[in-house]
Structures are given as C-alpha cells and as structure tokens.
Amino acid sequence: MNIDTITVRRASLDLITPFTTSFSTQTNRDFLIVEVNSGGTTGYGECGAFAYPYYSEEYTSGCELVLTEHLIPLLIGTDISHPSVVRDLLAPIKRNNMAKSAVEGAIWDLWAKNEGVSLANAVGGTKSSVEVGLSVGIKESESELVDFVSAAVDEGFARIKVKIKPGADLSFLRAIRAEHPEVPLMADANNAYTLADTEHLKHLDELDLMMIEQPLAHDDIVDHRHLQQMLRTPICLDESIHSVHDTRKAIELGSCRIINIKIGRVGGISEAKDIEQLCRDEGLSVWCGGMLESGIGRAHNLAIASLPGFTLPGDTAPSARYWKKDVISPEVTMDRGRVDVPQGPGIGFDIDVAHLEAITTSERTFEVDGR
Numbered sequence: 001m002n003i004d005t006i007t008v009r010r011a012s013l014d015l016i017t018p019f020t021t022s023f024s025t026q027t028n029r030d031f032l033i034v035e036v037n038s039g040g041t042t043g044y045g046e047c048g049a050f051a052y053p054y055y056s057e058e059y060t061s062g063c064e065l066v067l068t069e070h071l072i073p074l075l076i077g078t079d080i081s082h083p084s085v086v087r088d089l090l091a092p093i094k095r096n097n098m099a100k101s102a103v104e105g106a107i108w109d110l111w112a113k114n115e116g117v118s119l120a121n122a123v124g125g126t127k128s129s130v131e132v133g134l135s136v137g138i139k140e141s142e143s144e145l146v147d148f149v150s151a152a153v154d155e156g157f158a159r160i161k162v163k164i165k166p167g168a169d170l171s172f173l174r175a176i177r178a179e180h181p182e183v184p185l186m187a188d189a190n191n192a193y194t195l196a197d198t199e200h201l202k203h204l205d206e207l208d209l210m211m212i213e214q215p216l217a218h219d220d221i222v223d224h225r226h227l228q229q230m231l232r233t234p235i236c237l238d239e240s241i242h243s244v245h246d247t248r249k250a251i252e253l254g255s256c257r258i259i260n261i262k263i264g265r266v267g268g269i270s271e272a273k274d275i276e277q278l279c280r281d282e283g284l285s286v287w288c289g290g291m292l293e294s295g296i297g298r299a300h301n302l303a304i305a306s307l308p309g310f311t312l313p314g315d316t317a318p319s320a321r322y323w324k325k326d327v328i329s330p331e332v333t334m335d336r337g338r339v340d341v342p343q344g345p346g347i348g349f350d351i352d353v354a355h356l357e358a359i360t361t362s363e364r365t366f367e368v369d370g371r
Contacts, residue, residue: 001038001079001080001081001110001111001114002038002039002077002078002079002080003036003037003038003075003076003077003078003079003080003107003368004037004038004039004367004368005035005036005037005076005365005366005367005368006034006035006036006037006072006075006076006103006106006365006366007034007035007037007363007364007365007366008032008033008034008064008067008068008072008363008364009032009033009034009035009356009360009362009363010030010031010032010060010064010360010361010362010363011030011031011032011033011294011327011356011359011360011361012028012029012030012031012359012361013028013029013031013294013322013323013327013359014027014028014029014323014324015027015028015029015292015322015323016320016321016322016323016324017137017322018137019137019292020137020138020139020163021137021138021163021165021188021190022138022163022164022165022189022190022191022192023054023055023190023192024050024052024054025137026050026292028051029292029294029322030050030051030060030361031046031047031048031049031060031293031294032046032047032049032060032063032064032067032102033045033046033047033102033294033296033327033356034046034047034067034102034103034105034106035106036075036103036106036107036109036110037110038110038114039114041110041113041114042110043105043106043107043108043109043110043111043112043113043346044105044106044109044296044347044351045101045102045103045104045105045106045107045108045109045296045297045300046102046105046264046293046294046296046297046300047060047063047067047098047099047101047102047264048098048101048102048262048263048264048265048291048293048297049062049063049098049099049264049291050291055190055239055291056098056218056239056265057095058096058097058098058099062099063096063098063099063102066093066096066099067099067102067103068364068366070093070096071090071093071096071099071100071103072103072366073366074089074090074092074093075089075090075103075107076366076367076368077368080107080111082111083104083107083108083111083122083269083270084270086103086104086107086268086270087100087104087267087268087270087271090103090104095242097242097264097265097266097267097268098264098265098267100267100268101263101264101266101267101268101269102264104267104268104269104270105263105268105269105297105300108122108123108269108300109300109346109347110346112345112346112347113345113346115345116345117345118303118341118342118343118344118345118346118348119299119300119303119342119346119347119348120302120303120306120341120342120343120348122303123269123273123303123304123306123307124273124307125303125304125305125306125307125341126306126307126308127305127306127307127308127310127341128306128340128341128343129338129339129340129341130288130302130305130306130310130313130314130316130338130339130341131158131159131312131313131314131337131338132157132158132313132314132315132316132317132318132334132337132338132339133157133158133159133160133161133184133313133314133315133317134152134155134157134159134160134161134315134317134321135161135163135188135290135315135317136148136149136152136160136161136162136163137163138163138164138165138168139168139172142171142172142175143175145162145172145175145176146175146176146179149162149176149179149180149183150179150180153180153183155334156334156335156336156337157313157317157334157337158184158313158337158338159184159185159186159210159312159313160176160180160183160184160185160186161185161186161187161188161213161315162176162185162186162187162188163187163188163189163190164187164188164189164192165189165190165192166192166193166197169187169189170200170203170204173185173187173204173207173209174207177207177208184210184313185207185208185209185210186209186210186211186212186213186236187204187209187211187212187213188212188213188214188238189212189213189214189215190213190214190238190239191214191215191216191217191218191220191239192215193215193216194216194217194223195216195223195226195227197215198227198230201215201227201230201231202230202231204231204233205231205232205233207233209233210234210312211233211234211235211236211257211258212231212233212234212235212236213235213236213237213238213260214236214237214238214239214240214260215227215235217240218239218240219239219240220240221237221240221246221249221250221253221255222253222255224237224240224250224255224256225253225254225255228254228255228256228257229254234256234257234258235255235256235257235258236256236257236258236259236260237250237255237256237258237259237260238260238262238265238289239265240255241259241260241261241265241266241275242265242266242267243266243267243271243275244271244274244275244278247259247275247278247279248278251278251279251282251284256284257284257285258284258285258286258287258312259275259279259284259285259286260286260287260288260289261275261276261286261287261288261289261304261310262288262289262290262291263288263297263300263301263304264291264297265289269300269303269304272304273304273307276304276307276309276310277309279309280308280309285311285312286309286310286311286312287305287310287311287312287313287314287315288301288304288305288310288314288315288316289314289315290314290315290316290317292322294323294326294327294328295319295326295327295328295331295332295349296327296328296347296349296351298316298319298328298332299328299332299342299347299348299349300347301314301315301316302316302332302339302341302342303341303342303347305341306341313337316332316339317332317334318331318332318333318334318339319331319332319333320333325352325355326352327351327352327355327356327359328347328349328350328351328352329349329350329351329352330349
C-alpha cells in the first residue's frame with residue numbers, strides 16, 4: 001500500500017454544552033483530522049489533543065507542527081504492508097503520541113478499506129455492539145448535577161462518569177447516590193488531588209463507585225500505589241499510562257485495578273491493542289476513554305472497544321450529545337445503553353465532506369513529489 005498524499009486538516013466544532021473538568025472549561029473543539037490517500041482511497045484519523053496543553057503536554061498547534069515537520073515526512077511515499085509497521089516507522093520521534101495516533105489511525109482506516117473489512121474486524125474486535133457511558137462535566141451546584149445525571153439515566157446510559165475536584169466532589173457524588181442508589185457511577189479527578197488528601201478520598205468508599213479515575217499527578221504511578229492500598233474503591237489510571245511498558249509497571253506495583261485506554265494518549269491502535277492484551281492476561285479491566293472526539297475519532301474508539309478485554313462501558317456517547325452536526329453520516333447513536341460497532345469497510349461511516357470542509361480553518365497536503 002503506497003501512500004500517495006497525506007492531508008492535515010484543522011477544524012473547529014462548537015460544543016452544545018460547555019464541558020468542565022478540574023483543569024479547564026471547553027466550549028469549542030479545535031482539532032486535527034489526518035487524511036491518508038492511496039490509489040484513490042482515503043483513510044481518516046483524528047488527533048485528540050486539546051487546544052491548550054492542560055490534559056497533557058500535547059496541544060493542537062504543537063501536534064500540527066509535529067505531523068507536518070516530522071511524522072509525515074517519514075511516511076509519505078512509503079509502501080506500508082500493514083498498519084502495525086507504522087509504530088516502528090514513527091519510533092524515532094519521541095512521545096508526541098496524539099500526533100502519531102492521528103496518522104496511524106488514518107492508515108488503519110485506509111488499510112481496512114482496501115481489505116474490504118471493518119476497522120473493528122481489522123484490529124481483532126469480537127463485539128457487534130458496546131456498552132456506552134456518559135462523561136459529565138463539573139456543574140455549578142449539586143442540584144444541577146443531579147438533574148443532568150437523572151436525564152442521562154433516563155436516556156439509558158450504562159454508566160455515569162462525573163468529573164470532580166476539591167470543593168466539588170463528595171457532596172456532589174452523595175447527592176447523585178441519594179437520587180440514584182443503583183446507577184453505575186464513577187468519579188474522574190483528572191489529577192486534582194495529592195496523597196495529602198488520602199483521608200478525604202477514603203470517604204469515596206462509602207459511595208459504591210465503580211472507580212476513581214486518575215486522582216493523583218498526571219505522571220505518577222508510585223503514589224497511586226500507596227493510595228490504592230488505602231482505598232477499597234478501585235483506582236483507574238488514565239494520564240499516567242502512555243505505553244504497554246507503563247501498564248506493566250502499574251500492574252507490578254499494584255497502582256490500579258482498572259486502566260482507561262485512550263488511543264491517542266498511548267500513540268495509536270497498535271499500542272492500544274498491546275495494552276488491552278496485557279491487561280486481559282493479567283486480569284485487569286479496561287475501558288475506552290474519550291477526548292471529546294468528532295465522529296471520526298469516535299469511530300476509531302468503537303472499533304478498539306470491540307476487543308474482548310474492554311469489559312466496562314466506554315466514553316463513546318452519541319454524537320448528538322456534543323455536536324449540532326457531526327462530520328460523519330450516519331451519526332453515532334445509542335439504543336438502551338449500547339452503540340453498534342460499524343460493520344462497513346474501515347471506520348464504517350461516510351464522511352460528510354461538505355460539512356468537514358465548512359468547519360475547516362486550515363489544511364495542508366503532502367504529496368510524493370514533496371509538494
């Protein structure tokens with residue numbers, strides 16, 4: 001499979017509802033789409049980085065530079081036998097996982113289309129549908145949060161994830177539990193706490209949570225081990241896990257009982273597959289996290305979530321939860337807490353090219369001859 005052209009497209013979508021975490025509030029999604037063409041067929045990938053380096057050191061403008069100046073020159077004109085080789089081709093560039101994931105994902109989509117198989121089938125998926133949860137941002141009041149969660153429960157979401165931070169945590173979660181004692185509920189701290197908060201965090205054990213996600217520092221594995229020893233509530237690691245090697249260390253230390261696999265955070269589908277396999281071998285639960293992706297990134301998430309190790313509901317909520325109009329057709333929809341895994345070639349969705357072009361703010365195409 002010879003790569004003829006690669007296009008990096010920067011686009012912008014307004015969120016229907018502002019999304020607040022412990023580190024920022026987003027009202028808009030400034031993101032990158034990578035399009036890889038071979039023989040007239042195009043594969044699509046999405047870069048999950050945010051506009052500012054709050055979630056990780058990567059951000060949209062930085063990823064754009066890394067893609068155009070370093071990653072794409074390693075791939076353009078290359079004959080790629082299988083998408084799994086892309087990880088090794090990009091290995092000389094250290095980290096920059098979200099940028100790598102965008103172009104690797106496009107090549108996975110392209111390869112699957114050329115083979116006439118779904119992306120889920122190409123990566124080894126076994127499920128025809130996956131359970132889906134909803135990620136709920138921090139709200140101004142307990143009553144506002146409870147009302148929002150109640151509406152989501154009525155819609156049938158299989159799990160509710162609530163963002164928390166100091167001052168907006170225990171009382172908010174208790175309010176939800178009082179109203180919904182049985183709903184599968186988890187908390188996501190996005191590294192808002194330290195070990196000094198251990199006694200405070202112990203109160204989470206009263207709430208029968210599925211997990212608390214990344215309570216401590218974004219780059220920590222050791223302190224999470226100490227906190228997990230003090231909590232009955234399972235710790236889920238997110239920001240700390242960038243590779244299968246990080247995963248192995250976390251498992252050996254006992255730093256968590258669950259791992260959130262985000263394709264972008266770990267550098268692509270190939271690495272995500274290896275992490276899923278290791279966790280399955282070691283008996284850890286995994287689930288597919290989200291980065292407020294458009295339908296393109298959401299389609300990749302559905303494919304990876306179809307692997308057998310993904311036993312917990314993921315962040316693959318319907319498009320209409322986030323966007324007035326998505327860039328795929330048909331849009332991602334949910335039925336009784338489940339989303340169907342697309343069975344068509346590649347990501348299994350058509351691209352609404354006119355809409356994608358309408359929201360594009362800039363683009364650059366690289367061809368074999370170097371233009």
